[in-house]
Amino acid sequence: MKGLLLKDYYMTIKYCRSYLIIVAVFILISLFSNENFFFIFYPCMISTMLPITLLGYDERSKWNEYIGTLPYKKSQIVTEKYLFGLIVQLFVFALIAVSRAVGMNIDGEFVWKDYIVLMSLVFILSCVSSSVCLPFIYKLGVEKGRIAYYVLICIVCAGGAVATNVYTLEVQKNISLNMALPLLCVAGIALYVLSWYLSIIFYKNREYNCG
Amino acid sequence: MNALEIKNLTKTFTGFKLDNLNLTLPSGCIMGLIGENGAGKSTVIKLILDIIHKEGGSIKILGKDNEESINLTKEDIGVVLDEVGIPECLNTKQVGKIMKYTFKNWDDSEYGRIIKKLSLPDDKPFKDFSRGMKMKLGIAIAMSHASKLLLLDEATNGLDPVVRDEVVDMFIEFTRDENHAILISSHIVSDLEKLCDYVAFLHKGRLLLCEEKDRLLAEYCMVHCSSEQLKILDDRFIKFKKVSPYGAEAVALRSMVPAGMPVSPVSIEELFVFMVKGDEE
Numbered sequence: 001m002k003g004l005l006l007k008d009y010y011m012t013i014k015y016c017r018s019y020l021i022i023v024a025v026f027i028l029i030s031l032f033s034n035e036n037f038f039f040i041f042y043p044c045m046i047s048t049m050l051p052i053t054l055l056g057y058d059e060r061s062k063w064n065e066y067i068g069t070l071p072y073k074k075s076q077i078v079t080e081k082y083l084f085g086l087i088v089q090l091f092v093f094a095l096i097a098v099s100r101a102v103g104m105n106i107d108g109e110f111v112w113k114d115y116i117v118l119m120s121l122v123f124i125l126s127c128v129s130s131s132v133c134l135p136f137i138y139k140l141g142v143e144k145g146r147i148a149y150y151v152l153i154c155i156v157c158a159g160g161a162v163a164t165n166v167y168t169l170e171v172q173k174n175i176s177l178n179m180a181l182p183l184l185c186v187a188g189i190a191l192y193v194l195s196w197y198l199s200i201i202f203y204k205n206r207e208y209n210c211g
Numbered sequence: 212m213n214a215l216e217i218k219n220l221t222k223t224f225t226g227f228k229l230d231n232l233n234l235t236l237p238s239g240c241i242m243g244l245i246g247e248n249g250a251g252k253s254t255v256i257k258l259i260l261d262i263i264h265k266e267g268g269s270i271k272i273l274g275k276d277n278e279e280s281i282n283l284t285k286e287d288i289g290v291v292l293d294e295v296g297i298p299e300c301l302n303t304k305q306v307g308k309i310m311k312y313t314f315k316n317w318d319d320s321e322y323g324r325i326i327k328k329l330s331l332p333d334d335k336p337f338k339d340f341s342r343g344m345k346m347k348l349g350i351a352i353a354m355s356h357a358s359k360l361l362l363l364d365e366a367t368n369g370l371d372p373v374v375r376d377e378v379v380d381m382f383i384e385f386t387r388d389e390n391h392a393i394l395i396s397s398h399i400v401s402d403l404e405k406l407c408d409y410v411a412f413l414h415k416g417r418l419l420l421c422e423e424k425d426r427l428l429a430e431y432c433m434v435h436c437s438s439e440q441l442k443i444l445d446d447r448f449i450k451f452k453k454v455s456p457y458g459a460e461a462v463a464l465r466s467m468v469p470a471g472m473p474v475s476p477v478s479i480e481e482l483f484v485f486m487v488k489g490d491e492e
Contacts, residue, residue: 003312007298010309014300057298061337066296068262069362070313071285207263 004072004080008054012088015057019046027095031103040096040118041125041159047092048130051085056142078138078200082192085134089126096122120181125159127188131195139202212274214238214360214392215259220268222258229254229416232268236409238359239389241382243403243424244396245483246413252396253293255413256364259394260290273359286315289353291366295345299338303331303348314356322355325381329374342369350378354385361385363395367402379406400480412483419486424479432465433477443469451485 023043030039058064067077097119104110132155137145215236222229229251236242246252257263259270261281270277272284297306303326311317326333329347337345346369353361361382367375383406385391397403403410410427412419420427431450434441441452441459445467452461462477462485 003309006312007301007309010301010305011298061298062292062294062296063298064296065257065262065294066292068257069260069285069288069290069292071282071315072313073282076282 001072001076001080001083003070004067004077005084008080008084011054011057012050016050016053019050019053022046023092023095027099030096031099031106037118040100040122043092043096044089044122044126045129047089048085048126048133050088051081051130052133052137052142052145054084055081055137059142074204075200078203079196081134082196082199085130089130093119093122093126117181120185124184124188127185127192128155128159131188131191135195135198135202138199138206212238212390213271214240214273215242215394216269216271217255217259218269220255220258220270221266222254222263223266224254227251227254227416229258232413232418234411234418234421236392236394238392239386240408241386241393241395241406242409242411243400243407243479244394244411244413245398245400245403245479246396247398247487249415250398250413251416252398252413253364254416256290256292256362256394256396259362260285260288286356287359289356289358289361291346291349291353291361291363293365293368295349297337297345297348299336301337302334303351304333306337306348306352310352310355316357318355318357322351325351325354329377343371343374346370347374347378350381354381359390359392361391361393361395363393365397366395367397368399375402382406400478400483404479410479412486414487420482427482428476428479430465431462431477431482432468432474433481434459434461434463434468435473435475436461440472444472450482451488453485453488 023046026039026043026046030037033039055064058067100115100118101110104115132151133145136147139145140147213235215234217232217234220229220232227249232251232255234242234255244252244255254263258265259272259277261277273287275284277284301309307319307322307326310322311319326348329351331344331347331351337348340348346366350363350366353363363382367378370378379402382393382395386393393406395403395406404424407424409421410424411421434444436459438454438459441449441454441461444461444463448464448467450462450464452459462482465474468474
Protein backbone atom coordinates (compact mmCIF):
# COMPACT_ATOMS: atom_id res chain seq x y z
CA MET A 1 0.00 0.00 0.00
CA LYS A 2 3.07 2.20 0.47
CA GLY A 3 3.45 2.46 -3.31
CA LEU A 4 -0.12 3.70 -3.70
CA LEU A 5 0.30 6.26 -0.91
CA LEU A 6 3.48 7.51 -2.59
CA LYS A 7 1.70 7.78 -5.94
CA ASP A 8 -1.15 9.79 -4.38
CA TYR A 9 1.37 12.02 -2.62
CA TYR A 10 3.09 12.79 -5.96
CA MET A 11 -0.28 13.49 -7.56
CA THR A 12 -1.44 15.73 -4.69
CA ILE A 13 1.72 17.80 -4.90
CA LYS A 14 1.25 18.18 -8.65
CA TYR A 15 -2.51 18.55 -9.06
CA CYS A 16 -3.90 19.66 -5.70
CA ARG A 17 -1.57 22.48 -4.67
CA SER A 18 -4.41 24.96 -5.18
CA TYR A 19 -6.50 23.02 -2.62
CA LEU A 20 -3.76 23.35 -0.05
CA ILE A 21 -3.46 27.08 -0.74
CA ILE A 22 -7.24 27.55 -0.38
CA VAL A 23 -7.18 25.64 2.91
CA ALA A 24 -4.33 27.83 4.20
CA VAL A 25 -6.06 31.08 3.12
CA PHE A 26 -9.41 30.09 4.65
CA ILE A 27 -7.81 29.06 7.91
CA LEU A 28 -5.92 32.35 8.00
CA ILE A 29 -9.15 34.31 7.42
CA SER A 30 -10.90 32.29 10.13
CA LEU A 31 -8.39 33.66 12.64
CA PHE A 32 -10.06 37.06 12.29
CA SER A 33 -13.61 35.93 11.64
CA ASN A 34 -14.94 34.36 14.80
CA GLU A 35 -18.58 34.93 13.81
CA ASN A 36 -18.45 33.14 10.46
CA PHE A 37 -17.76 29.45 10.67
CA PHE A 38 -17.86 29.01 6.90
CA PHE A 39 -14.11 29.64 6.90
CA ILE A 40 -13.65 26.70 9.25
CA PHE A 41 -16.03 24.22 7.67
CA TYR A 42 -15.04 24.88 4.05
CA PRO A 43 -11.41 23.70 4.49
CA CYS A 44 -12.86 20.46 5.94
CA MET A 45 -14.91 19.94 2.82
CA ILE A 46 -11.94 20.72 0.58
CA SER A 47 -9.84 18.13 2.36
CA THR A 48 -12.54 15.49 1.98
CA MET A 49 -12.67 16.26 -1.75
CA LEU A 50 -9.02 15.29 -2.24
CA PRO A 51 -9.47 11.49 -2.63
CA ILE A 52 -12.32 12.15 -5.06
CA THR A 53 -10.18 14.46 -7.16
CA LEU A 54 -7.40 11.86 -7.17
CA LEU A 55 -9.86 9.18 -8.28
CA GLY A 56 -10.89 11.49 -11.13
CA TYR A 57 -7.28 11.76 -12.27
CA ASP A 58 -6.86 7.98 -11.88
CA GLU A 59 -9.82 7.40 -14.16
CA ARG A 60 -8.56 9.90 -16.73
CA SER A 61 -5.13 8.29 -16.96
CA LYS A 62 -6.64 4.75 -16.90
CA TRP A 63 -4.69 4.02 -13.71
CA ASN A 64 -7.96 2.56 -12.38
CA GLU A 65 -7.53 -0.25 -14.94
CA TYR A 66 -3.77 -0.56 -14.67
CA ILE A 67 -3.94 -0.97 -10.90
CA GLY A 68 -5.82 -4.23 -11.53
CA THR A 69 -2.58 -5.64 -12.95
CA LEU A 70 -0.57 -4.81 -9.81
CA PRO A 71 -0.29 -7.11 -6.78
CA TYR A 72 -2.85 -5.32 -4.60
CA LYS A 73 -6.06 -6.71 -3.17
CA LYS A 74 -9.14 -4.74 -4.13
CA SER A 75 -9.74 -4.00 -0.45
CA GLN A 76 -6.20 -2.55 -0.20
CA ILE A 77 -6.83 -0.28 -3.18
CA VAL A 78 -9.94 1.19 -1.55
CA THR A 79 -8.38 1.32 1.93
CA GLU A 80 -5.44 3.31 0.60
CA LYS A 81 -7.74 6.05 -0.70
CA TYR A 82 -9.51 6.24 2.66
CA LEU A 83 -6.18 6.23 4.49
CA PHE A 84 -4.75 8.98 2.30
CA GLY A 85 -7.92 11.02 2.77
CA LEU A 86 -7.76 10.47 6.51
CA ILE A 87 -4.14 11.64 6.72
CA VAL A 88 -5.01 14.85 4.84
CA GLN A 89 -8.15 15.39 6.94
CA LEU A 90 -6.25 14.93 10.19
CA PHE A 91 -3.65 17.42 8.98
CA VAL A 92 -6.34 19.99 8.10
CA PHE A 93 -8.19 19.25 11.35
CA ALA A 94 -4.99 19.91 13.31
CA LEU A 95 -4.49 23.20 11.44
CA ILE A 96 -8.07 24.25 12.22
CA ALA A 97 -7.66 23.25 15.86
CA VAL A 98 -4.53 25.37 16.22
CA SER A 99 -5.98 28.33 14.31
CA ARG A 100 -9.19 28.29 16.38
CA ALA A 101 -7.23 28.22 19.60
CA VAL A 102 -5.15 31.15 18.38
CA GLY A 103 -8.25 32.99 17.03
CA MET A 104 -10.12 32.63 20.31
CA ASN A 105 -7.08 33.79 22.25
CA ILE A 106 -6.66 36.83 19.98
CA ASP A 107 -10.25 37.81 20.83
CA GLY A 108 -9.66 36.97 24.48
CA GLU A 109 -12.63 34.58 24.39
CA PHE A 110 -10.94 31.22 24.77
CA VAL A 111 -13.17 28.87 26.74
CA TRP A 112 -12.23 25.18 26.78
CA LYS A 113 -15.83 23.98 26.67
CA ASP A 114 -16.72 26.14 23.65
CA TYR A 115 -13.53 25.12 21.95
CA ILE A 116 -14.23 21.41 22.39
CA VAL A 117 -17.82 21.83 21.18
CA LEU A 118 -16.64 23.62 18.05
CA MET A 119 -13.92 21.10 17.29
CA SER A 120 -16.38 18.23 17.82
CA LEU A 121 -18.69 19.82 15.28
CA VAL A 122 -15.83 20.20 12.81
CA PHE A 123 -14.92 16.56 13.39
CA ILE A 124 -18.50 15.32 12.83
CA LEU A 125 -18.85 17.38 9.67
CA SER A 126 -15.53 16.02 8.38
CA CYS A 127 -16.63 12.44 9.00
CA VAL A 128 -20.00 12.95 7.31
CA SER A 129 -18.66 14.79 4.27
CA SER A 130 -15.85 12.29 3.66
CA SER A 131 -18.23 9.34 4.04
CA VAL A 132 -20.86 10.42 1.52
CA CYS A 133 -19.03 10.60 -1.82
CA LEU A 134 -16.62 7.69 -2.02
CA PRO A 135 -19.13 4.78 -2.01
CA PHE A 136 -21.05 6.46 -4.84
CA ILE A 137 -17.85 6.90 -6.83
CA TYR A 138 -16.78 3.29 -6.30
CA LYS A 139 -20.26 2.21 -7.35
CA LEU A 140 -20.89 4.54 -10.29
CA GLY A 141 -17.51 5.93 -11.37
CA VAL A 142 -16.28 9.49 -11.01
CA GLU A 143 -18.57 11.08 -13.61
CA LYS A 144 -21.85 9.77 -12.24
CA GLY A 145 -20.53 9.91 -8.71
CA ARG A 146 -20.34 13.69 -9.06
CA ILE A 147 -24.04 13.77 -8.20
CA ALA A 148 -22.94 12.73 -4.75
CA TYR A 149 -20.56 15.69 -4.79
CA TYR A 150 -23.50 18.08 -5.18
CA VAL A 151 -25.36 16.26 -2.42
CA LEU A 152 -22.25 16.68 -0.31
CA ILE A 153 -22.10 20.43 -0.93
CA CYS A 154 -25.74 20.68 0.24
CA ILE A 155 -24.92 18.60 3.31
CA VAL A 156 -21.91 20.74 4.15
CA CYS A 157 -23.83 23.99 3.66
CA ALA A 158 -26.76 22.73 5.73
CA GLY A 159 -24.43 21.06 8.21
CA GLY A 160 -22.36 24.21 8.50
CA ALA A 161 -25.49 26.26 9.19
CA VAL A 162 -26.75 23.73 11.73
CA ALA A 163 -23.35 23.48 13.37
CA THR A 164 -23.11 27.27 13.59
CA ASN A 165 -26.57 27.44 15.20
CA VAL A 166 -25.81 24.57 17.55
CA TYR A 167 -22.59 26.24 18.57
CA THR A 168 -24.34 29.60 19.06
CA LEU A 169 -27.06 27.93 21.11
CA GLU A 170 -24.53 26.09 23.17
CA VAL A 171 -22.50 29.18 23.87
CA GLN A 172 -25.22 31.80 24.14
CA LYS A 173 -28.10 29.90 25.69
CA ASN A 174 -25.92 27.48 27.55
CA ILE A 175 -27.81 24.43 26.29
CA SER A 176 -25.91 21.34 27.32
CA LEU A 177 -24.76 19.00 24.55
CA ASN A 178 -22.60 16.95 26.87
CA MET A 179 -24.19 13.65 25.85
CA ALA A 180 -25.21 14.42 22.29
CA LEU A 181 -21.81 15.52 21.00
CA PRO A 182 -19.84 12.40 21.96
CA LEU A 183 -22.66 10.29 20.52
CA LEU A 184 -22.58 12.29 17.30
CA CYS A 185 -18.81 11.89 17.14
CA VAL A 186 -19.16 8.11 17.49
CA ALA A 187 -21.92 8.14 14.85
CA GLY A 188 -19.58 10.10 12.56
CA ILE A 189 -16.83 7.50 12.97
CA ALA A 190 -19.36 4.68 12.43
CA LEU A 191 -20.54 6.35 9.23
CA TYR A 192 -16.93 6.62 8.02
CA VAL A 193 -16.31 2.92 8.69
CA LEU A 194 -19.59 1.98 6.98
CA SER A 195 -18.64 4.12 3.98
CA TRP A 196 -15.25 2.36 3.76
CA TYR A 197 -16.89 -1.07 4.00
CA LEU A 198 -19.48 -0.24 1.32
CA SER A 199 -16.79 1.16 -1.00
CA ILE A 200 -14.85 -2.13 -0.78
CA ILE A 201 -17.97 -4.13 -1.66
CA PHE A 202 -18.84 -1.81 -4.56
CA TYR A 203 -15.28 -1.82 -5.89
CA LYS A 204 -15.05 -5.62 -5.75
CA ASN A 205 -18.18 -5.89 -7.86
CA ARG A 206 -17.33 -3.13 -10.31
CA GLU A 207 -16.07 -3.97 -13.79
CA TYR A 208 -14.44 -1.65 -16.26
CA ASN A 209 -15.44 -1.60 -19.92
CA CYS A 210 -13.45 -3.87 -22.16
CA GLY A 211 -12.63 -3.88 -25.84
CA MET B 212 4.30 -26.78 -16.38
CA ASN B 213 1.83 -24.68 -18.31
CA ALA B 214 2.13 -20.95 -17.73
CA LEU B 215 -1.51 -20.49 -18.59
CA GLU B 216 -4.45 -22.85 -18.87
CA ILE B 217 -7.83 -21.51 -19.91
CA LYS B 218 -10.79 -23.87 -20.07
CA ASN B 219 -14.30 -23.08 -21.32
CA LEU B 220 -13.95 -19.40 -20.46
CA THR B 221 -17.17 -17.48 -20.96
CA LYS B 222 -18.05 -13.83 -20.51
CA THR B 223 -20.91 -11.78 -21.87
CA PHE B 224 -21.25 -8.03 -22.39
CA THR B 225 -24.02 -6.24 -24.24
CA GLY B 226 -23.40 -7.11 -27.90
CA PHE B 227 -20.41 -9.35 -27.21
CA LYS B 228 -19.85 -12.88 -26.00
CA LEU B 229 -16.58 -14.61 -25.29
CA ASP B 230 -17.63 -18.13 -26.02
CA ASN B 231 -16.06 -21.19 -24.38
CA LEU B 232 -12.45 -20.17 -24.89
CA ASN B 233 -9.81 -22.88 -24.44
CA LEU B 234 -6.12 -21.96 -24.49
CA THR B 235 -2.96 -23.53 -23.14
CA LEU B 236 0.34 -21.70 -23.08
CA PRO B 237 3.29 -23.93 -22.12
CA SER B 238 6.16 -22.38 -20.15
CA GLY B 239 9.07 -21.24 -22.26
CA CYS B 240 6.78 -20.26 -25.12
CA ILE B 241 5.27 -17.16 -26.67
CA MET B 242 1.67 -17.21 -27.80
CA GLY B 243 0.22 -14.57 -30.08
CA LEU B 244 -3.44 -13.78 -29.62
CA ILE B 245 -4.54 -12.40 -32.95
CA GLY B 246 -7.86 -10.77 -33.55
CA GLU B 247 -9.48 -7.75 -35.12
CA ASN B 248 -10.47 -4.77 -32.96
CA GLY B 249 -13.26 -5.87 -30.62
CA ALA B 250 -12.50 -9.58 -31.05
CA GLY B 251 -12.09 -9.97 -27.29
CA LYS B 252 -8.30 -9.89 -26.84
CA SER B 253 -8.31 -7.30 -24.05
CA THR B 254 -11.26 -9.05 -22.44
CA VAL B 255 -9.26 -12.29 -22.27
CA ILE B 256 -6.30 -10.52 -20.63
CA LYS B 257 -8.54 -8.75 -18.11
CA LEU B 258 -10.30 -12.01 -17.31
CA ILE B 259 -6.95 -13.71 -16.72
CA LEU B 260 -6.04 -10.97 -14.24
CA ASP B 261 -9.51 -11.08 -12.64
CA ILE B 262 -9.95 -7.37 -13.40
CA ILE B 263 -13.30 -8.47 -14.79
CA HIS B 264 -15.08 -11.55 -13.52
CA LYS B 265 -15.65 -14.64 -15.62
CA GLU B 266 -19.10 -16.17 -15.92
CA GLY B 267 -17.94 -19.67 -16.58
CA GLY B 268 -14.84 -21.81 -17.05
CA SER B 269 -11.51 -21.82 -15.29
CA ILE B 270 -8.19 -20.02 -15.59
CA LYS B 271 -4.93 -21.32 -14.14
CA ILE B 272 -1.89 -19.05 -14.02
CA LEU B 273 1.45 -20.74 -13.29
CA GLY B 274 -0.50 -23.68 -11.92
CA LYS B 275 -2.76 -21.63 -9.60
CA ASP B 276 -6.43 -20.79 -10.03
CA ASN B 277 -6.68 -17.11 -10.94
CA GLU B 278 -9.27 -16.39 -8.25
CA GLU B 279 -7.07 -17.86 -5.55
CA SER B 280 -4.71 -15.21 -4.09
CA ILE B 281 -4.53 -13.41 -7.42
CA ASN B 282 -2.68 -10.50 -5.79
CA LEU B 283 0.20 -12.87 -4.92
CA THR B 284 0.17 -14.40 -8.40
CA LYS B 285 0.41 -10.90 -9.88
CA GLU B 286 3.88 -10.59 -8.33
CA ASP B 287 4.94 -13.05 -11.05
CA ILE B 288 3.05 -11.41 -13.91
CA GLY B 289 4.22 -8.43 -15.94
CA VAL B 290 1.43 -6.67 -17.78
CA VAL B 291 1.32 -4.03 -20.47
CA LEU B 292 -2.17 -2.84 -21.30
CA ASP B 293 -3.22 -1.14 -24.51
CA GLU B 294 -3.46 2.13 -22.55
CA VAL B 295 -0.47 1.90 -20.22
CA GLY B 296 -2.31 3.66 -17.38
CA ILE B 297 0.45 5.62 -15.64
CA PRO B 298 -0.71 8.93 -14.08
CA GLU B 299 0.23 11.76 -16.42
CA CYS B 300 2.22 13.83 -13.94
CA LEU B 301 4.69 11.06 -13.02
CA ASN B 302 8.15 10.64 -14.52
CA THR B 303 10.11 7.41 -14.89
CA LYS B 304 12.03 7.98 -11.63
CA GLN B 305 8.83 8.44 -9.63
CA VAL B 306 7.24 5.43 -11.32
CA GLY B 307 10.30 3.37 -10.33
CA LYS B 308 9.93 4.44 -6.68
CA ILE B 309 6.22 3.59 -6.65
CA MET B 310 6.84 0.16 -8.17
CA LYS B 311 9.65 -0.48 -5.69
CA TYR B 312 7.05 -0.32 -2.92
CA THR B 313 4.55 -2.31 -4.99
CA PHE B 314 6.44 -5.42 -6.11
CA LYS B 315 8.36 -7.57 -3.62
CA ASN B 316 10.84 -8.59 -6.32
CA TRP B 317 11.30 -5.16 -7.83
CA ASP B 318 14.79 -4.80 -9.30
CA ASP B 319 15.87 -1.16 -9.42
CA SER B 320 19.02 -1.83 -11.42
CA GLU B 321 17.14 -3.87 -14.03
CA TYR B 322 14.55 -1.08 -14.34
CA GLY B 323 17.34 1.48 -14.78
CA ARG B 324 19.02 -0.74 -17.36
CA ILE B 325 15.84 -1.15 -19.45
CA ILE B 326 14.98 2.56 -19.16
CA LYS B 327 18.44 3.36 -20.48
CA LYS B 328 18.30 0.72 -23.20
CA LEU B 329 14.95 2.04 -24.43
CA SER B 330 16.21 5.66 -24.21
CA LEU B 331 13.48 6.86 -21.87
CA PRO B 332 14.01 10.23 -20.16
CA ASP B 333 14.33 10.34 -16.36
CA ASP B 334 12.39 13.46 -15.53
CA LYS B 335 9.93 14.06 -18.35
CA PRO B 336 6.31 13.67 -17.20
CA PHE B 337 4.34 10.78 -18.68
CA LYS B 338 1.88 13.16 -20.34
CA ASP B 339 4.67 14.39 -22.64
CA PHE B 340 5.57 10.87 -23.77
CA SER B 341 4.72 9.68 -27.28
CA ARG B 342 2.60 6.53 -27.55
CA GLY B 343 5.76 4.54 -28.28
CA MET B 344 7.50 5.91 -25.17
CA LYS B 345 4.46 5.10 -23.04
CA MET B 346 4.56 1.53 -24.29
CA LYS B 347 8.28 1.33 -23.58
CA LEU B 348 7.73 2.43 -19.98
CA GLY B 349 4.98 -0.18 -19.61
CA ILE B 350 7.37 -2.83 -20.92
CA ALA B 351 10.16 -1.63 -18.58
CA ILE B 352 7.85 -1.99 -15.55
CA ALA B 353 6.59 -5.40 -16.67
CA MET B 354 10.14 -6.73 -17.05
CA SER B 355 11.68 -5.32 -13.86
CA HIS B 356 10.12 -7.48 -11.16
CA ALA B 357 11.28 -10.99 -12.04
CA SER B 358 8.05 -11.84 -13.85
CA LYS B 359 7.50 -15.37 -15.03
CA LEU B 360 4.61 -14.54 -17.31
CA LEU B 361 4.17 -11.47 -19.48
CA LEU B 362 0.69 -10.47 -20.62
CA LEU B 363 1.05 -7.90 -23.37
CA ASP B 364 -2.01 -6.24 -24.84
CA GLU B 365 -1.08 -4.54 -28.11
CA ALA B 366 2.28 -3.75 -26.52
CA THR B 367 4.20 -3.30 -29.74
CA ASN B 368 1.70 -0.89 -31.29
CA GLY B 369 3.07 2.61 -31.71
CA LEU B 370 6.70 1.55 -31.62
CA ASP B 371 8.90 2.53 -34.52
CA PRO B 372 10.41 -0.41 -36.49
CA VAL B 373 13.85 -0.13 -34.89
CA VAL B 374 12.56 -0.07 -31.31
CA ARG B 375 9.98 -2.73 -32.13
CA ASP B 376 12.81 -4.98 -33.28
CA GLU B 377 14.72 -4.30 -30.03
CA VAL B 378 11.64 -5.01 -27.93
CA VAL B 379 10.90 -8.21 -29.84
CA ASP B 380 14.50 -9.32 -29.13
CA MET B 381 13.93 -8.55 -25.43
CA PHE B 382 10.85 -10.76 -25.43
CA ILE B 383 12.68 -13.58 -27.19
CA GLU B 384 15.52 -13.26 -24.66
CA PHE B 385 12.94 -13.36 -21.83
CA THR B 386 11.57 -16.73 -22.96
CA ARG B 387 15.04 -18.29 -23.17
CA ASP B 388 14.34 -19.18 -19.53
CA GLU B 389 12.04 -22.19 -19.76
CA ASN B 390 10.04 -20.99 -16.74
CA HIS B 391 9.04 -17.83 -18.58
CA ALA B 392 6.17 -17.36 -21.02
CA ILE B 393 4.46 -14.56 -22.94
CA LEU B 394 0.90 -14.06 -24.10
CA ILE B 395 0.86 -11.17 -26.52
CA SER B 396 -2.19 -9.83 -28.27
CA SER B 397 -2.13 -7.73 -31.40
CA HIS B 398 -3.90 -7.07 -34.63
CA ILE B 399 -0.54 -6.30 -36.28
CA VAL B 400 0.15 -9.85 -37.31
CA SER B 401 3.62 -9.26 -38.75
CA ASP B 402 4.93 -8.50 -35.22
CA LEU B 403 3.64 -11.78 -33.92
CA GLU B 404 4.81 -13.82 -36.87
CA LYS B 405 8.44 -13.15 -35.94
CA LEU B 406 7.91 -13.64 -32.23
CA CYS B 407 5.47 -16.43 -31.52
CA ASP B 408 5.72 -20.16 -31.02
CA TYR B 409 1.94 -20.51 -30.91
CA VAL B 410 -0.81 -18.48 -32.54
CA ALA B 411 -4.43 -18.22 -31.50
CA PHE B 412 -6.99 -16.56 -33.76
CA LEU B 413 -9.87 -14.87 -32.00
CA HIS B 414 -12.85 -13.59 -33.96
CA LYS B 415 -15.94 -12.04 -32.39
CA GLY B 416 -15.26 -13.76 -29.08
CA ARG B 417 -14.68 -17.21 -30.61
CA LEU B 418 -11.41 -19.05 -30.92
CA LEU B 419 -10.97 -19.99 -34.57
CA LEU B 420 -7.63 -21.69 -34.17
CA CYS B 421 -4.85 -22.31 -31.65
CA GLU B 422 -1.82 -24.00 -33.13
CA GLU B 423 1.95 -24.14 -33.14
CA LYS B 424 3.07 -21.49 -35.64
CA ASP B 425 5.75 -23.53 -37.41
CA ARG B 426 3.44 -26.51 -37.76
CA LEU B 427 0.75 -24.28 -39.19
CA LEU B 428 3.11 -22.73 -41.72
CA ALA B 429 4.52 -26.11 -42.69
CA GLU B 430 1.12 -27.74 -43.00
CA TYR B 431 -0.62 -25.13 -45.11
CA CYS B 432 0.24 -23.31 -48.29
CA MET B 433 -1.35 -20.74 -50.53
CA VAL B 434 -2.59 -22.01 -53.87
CA HIS B 435 -2.85 -19.52 -56.75
CA CYS B 436 -4.71 -20.83 -59.76
CA SER B 437 -7.80 -20.46 -61.94
CA SER B 438 -11.18 -21.40 -60.54
CA GLU B 439 -11.22 -24.40 -62.91
CA GLN B 440 -7.88 -25.67 -61.61
CA LEU B 441 -9.07 -25.27 -58.05
CA LYS B 442 -11.86 -27.77 -58.70
CA ILE B 443 -9.19 -30.50 -59.01
CA LEU B 444 -8.36 -29.98 -55.35
CA ASP B 445 -10.60 -31.89 -52.94
CA ASP B 446 -12.70 -29.48 -50.85
CA ARG B 447 -11.76 -31.41 -47.70
CA PHE B 448 -8.16 -30.21 -48.05
CA ILE B 449 -9.03 -26.59 -48.66
CA LYS B 450 -9.20 -24.61 -45.48
CA PHE B 451 -10.46 -21.43 -47.14
CA LYS B 452 -10.76 -20.14 -50.65
CA LYS B 453 -11.38 -16.91 -52.51
CA VAL B 454 -12.65 -17.14 -56.06
CA SER B 455 -12.93 -14.16 -58.39
CA PRO B 456 -13.30 -13.77 -62.19
CA TYR B 457 -9.55 -13.22 -62.36
CA GLY B 458 -8.52 -16.40 -60.57
CA ALA B 459 -8.65 -18.25 -57.31
CA GLU B 460 -6.64 -18.26 -54.08
CA ALA B 461 -6.95 -20.93 -51.46
CA VAL B 462 -5.29 -21.97 -48.24
CA ALA B 463 -4.87 -25.70 -48.54
CA LEU B 464 -3.10 -28.63 -46.93
CA ARG B 465 0.32 -28.59 -48.56
CA SER B 466 0.60 -32.39 -48.71
CA MET B 467 -2.62 -32.70 -50.65
CA VAL B 468 -1.91 -30.15 -53.36
CA PRO B 469 -1.28 -31.91 -56.71
CA ALA B 470 2.20 -31.51 -58.15
CA GLY B 471 2.52 -28.67 -60.64
CA MET B 472 -0.14 -26.51 -59.04
CA PRO B 473 1.38 -23.07 -58.29
CA VAL B 474 1.79 -22.66 -54.53
CA SER B 475 3.54 -20.21 -52.20
CA PRO B 476 4.14 -20.22 -48.45
CA VAL B 477 1.20 -18.88 -46.51
CA SER B 478 1.76 -16.14 -43.96
CA ILE B 479 0.02 -15.96 -40.59
CA GLU B 480 -1.66 -12.76 -41.74
CA GLU B 481 -3.09 -14.46 -44.84
CA LEU B 482 -4.24 -17.39 -42.75
CA PHE B 483 -5.95 -15.08 -40.30
CA VAL B 484 -7.70 -13.01 -42.96
CA PHE B 485 -8.86 -16.12 -44.82
CA MET B 486 -10.12 -17.74 -41.63
CA VAL B 487 -12.04 -14.66 -40.54
CA LYS B 488 -13.62 -14.26 -43.97
CA GLY B 489 -14.38 -17.97 -44.15
CA ASP B 490 -15.99 -17.77 -40.71
CA GLU B 491 -18.12 -14.83 -41.74
CA GLU B 492 -19.29 -16.62 -44.90
